[in-house]
Amino acid sequence: MGHNCLEIYLDGKYLSCLNYEYSKVILNYLLTNKKTKGRIMFKYLKQLTSLVAMVAVLFTFTTETMAAKKSKTLKNTQKKGFVRCGVSQGLPGFSNADAAGNWTGIDVDVCRAVAAAVLGDASKVKFTPLSAKERFTALTSGEIDILSRNTTWTLSRDADIGLTFVGVNFYDGQGFMVRKSSGITSTDQFKNGISACTNIGTTTELNMRDFFNSRGISYEPVAFEKADEVVAAYDAGRCDTYTTDKSGLAAQRTKMSNPDEHIVLPETISKEPLGPVVRQGDSVWEDIVRWSLNTMIEAEEYGITSGNADMMKTSDNPAIKRLVGAEGEMGAAFGLDNDWNYRIITQVGNYGESYKRNIADTGILPDRGPNELWTKGGILYVPPAR
C-alpha cells in the first residue's frame, strides 16, 4: 500500500507505526492518557501502517489500568510483593511443610503459579496453615487471598458464604480405611455399631451420614478437630474405620505406626472435586487464579514442560505459542504482561510435573486415576487458553 505513516515511540522505545488517517484521534488519546502522557514521541515514516498492532498496544494500556482498577486483590498483592495463600496444616502431597519450613504439594503449586504470573517469582508466597474450621473465615475476612487447601467444591459453599471456586486441581472421593487384620475388604461388610473416626467441619461428616443412613447401618461418629488427632485415635484402636478423602487416607496412611497393617477399601462414597477458592466479588483475581491453574493443566496437554518451554516459544502450533506467551495477548485482560503463563510453566511446571513431584514420587497415589488428562482416559479437561 505504501502510505505514509506516523511512527510512535514510548519512552524512546519503538512501539508501532500509525496510519496517517487515524493518527489524529489516536495520537490525541496517547498524548492525553494518564498512563502514556509525556512519554510519547512520534515521527513520520514512509512505511506501511499496522493499525492492528497499534490497537493491540492501546488495548494493553486501557485494560491494564482497568484490570488493576477493578481488582483490589491484584493491586494489593502487587503492592505487598507476595501472594497470601491458605493451605492445610500438613497433608503430604497437597500442602506440607518440611523441617526447614518449605511448603510443597499440588495445592501449594497453585499458589506458586499465581505468584509466578502476578509477581514474576513463584517463591513469593506467604503460606498460612489453616484447620478445616478456620479456612473459609480466613478467606472471607481477607486474611488470605487464595484458599488452596484440598477443599471440596459444593453448591452451598460456592453460593452461600461469600466464596467462589475457580476450578478443580484434584478429583477425589471419600473412602474408608480399616485394619487389614479385621478381614474387611469391602464396605458391604460394615455392621451396626461400627465406630468411625473423622475430621469435623468437612463434607466428610455429611457424606458419612448419607452413606450409613442409606444402608441402614447405625454408627458412632468420632470427630476430631485436627487430622493428626484422628490418625492417633484410629491408630490406637478407638475406631474401627477412618474415613476421609481417599487421597487423604493414602497420605495419612504413611503416618501410621505401621502403614502395612491398614488398607483403603475400594469403594468411593462421594464426589470430592478439590480446588482453589477465592473471595466472591473480585472477578479479575478469580480469573487470574482460574487461568493459572488451567495453564498448568493445558501445558501438560500440549507437552510443554518447565524444561522445554523455551523451545516451545518457536513452535509451529499457535495453541502452544499462546501458552508460552509467544503469540496473542493472553495476559492483557488480567492486567498482566504476555509472559505470565510462560513464567508459570518454567517456574512451577505443568500439572503432570507437579503431580509426579508431589504425589506420585512420594508414593501417595502413584496411579493418577481420574486425575489423568482427558486425552489419556482421565477427566482433567480445561477450557482452551485462547
Place this chain on the structure above:
Amino acid sequence: MKLKKILPQAITLLVVILIFGFFTMNAQLNMENRGIDFGYGFLSQESSFDVQFSLIEYSGSDSYARAYLVGLLNTLLVSILGIILCTILGVIVGIARLSPNYLIRTTAAWYVEFFRNIPLLLQIFFWYYAALRALPLPQDAEAIFGASYLTIKGFYTPSLIWENLDVFIYSVVAAIIVIIFVRIQAKKLRENVGKHLPVLNISIAILFVLPLLTFLFGGVNVGYETPELKQLAKTSFKFEGGLSIPPELLSLVIALSLYTATFVAECVRAGIQGVGKGQREAASSIGLNRKQVLNLIIMPQALRIIIPPTTNQYLNLTKNSSLAAAIAYPDLVLVFAGTALMQTGKAIEIVSITMLTYLTLSLSISFFMNWYNAKIAIVEK
C-alpha cells in the same frame, strides 16, 4: 457538684457506645462488601450431621438449633460431673493436707503440686491418648464386678430397665417434699420447745420407705441389661446393650476434676486454717467432741472463706470444658462452634451465640454460689 460526678461517667459511657458502634458498623460493612449474609435463620435448617454422644434424641435430620442443644447439654454434663467430683476430691485432699498423719499429709501435698502445675490440655491429652492406648480392646477386656468393662472404646456397665419409672420419680419427689416439711417442723420444735428430733434418721427413713412402697404397690419394677460382646469383623468387636460411656467423656471428666480438685483443695485448706485457733479450743473446752467441733464450729465459719474462691474454680472448670474439642467429645464448642459453624459458614452468629451461652452459664453458677454464700454468711442478730 452533681454535674462533676455525672459528666465523667457519661463521657465514658459514650466512648464505650461509640467503640461498640464502630466495630458493629465495621463488621457490617465488611460483611456486606464480601457478600456474607447475616441472620439466624440457619438455626431452623436441617443440620445433616450426626453427633457421637447425645443426652437427647438427635439425628442429622434435626435442626441446627437442636444440635446446639445437644452440645449445650453435653457441656453441662461434663461441667456438672466435673464440679461434683472435684468438690468431693478437693474437700478430701484439702482436709488431708491438714492431717496429723505424715504420709497422708505429704501425699496430698504432692498430688496438689503435681496436678496443678501441668497445663490442663496436656493432662487431657494424657488421659485420652496415653491412658486410652493402655486400655484393652473390647474382646480382651476383663469384667469388673462381673458385668462392667473398661475398654479402649469406652466404659460399659449394666443399665437398669424400669417399669413405671414415672411413679418412682414422683415418689422420690414426694419424699423430698416431706423431708423438707419435717425439717421445718423440727426446727420450730427445737427453737420453741427445745426438743431435738433425729432429723437425719427420719429423712433417710422417708427417702427409703416411700420409693419402696411404689415397688410393692405402685407397679414399679426394675430389671437390668448387661453389655454383650458383639463381633463387627474378624478382629473388631464392641459391646452392645447396657450403659456405655464414651472414653472421650471419661478422659475429660477425669482430667478436669483432677486438675480443678487441686485448687479446690487449697481453698478448703485455706478456709479451715482461716478459722481462729481459739474457736477450736473454746469449742473443746465446752465439751464438744471432735466431730462436733468440725461440723458445728469450724466448717460453718470455714465455708464463708471457702465459697468465693471455689466459685472461681467452678467457673474455670466450666470454661475449661471447652477443651473437649481436642479429644472429640461433642461439647458446645465442637458441635456448634465447630461442625455447625463450618457447615453454615455463619461465623459471627455462631460465635456470638456460643459466647453468650458460656457467659450465661458462668453467670448462673456465680449467681447460685453468691446466693449460697449469702445464706451461710453470719447473720448478726
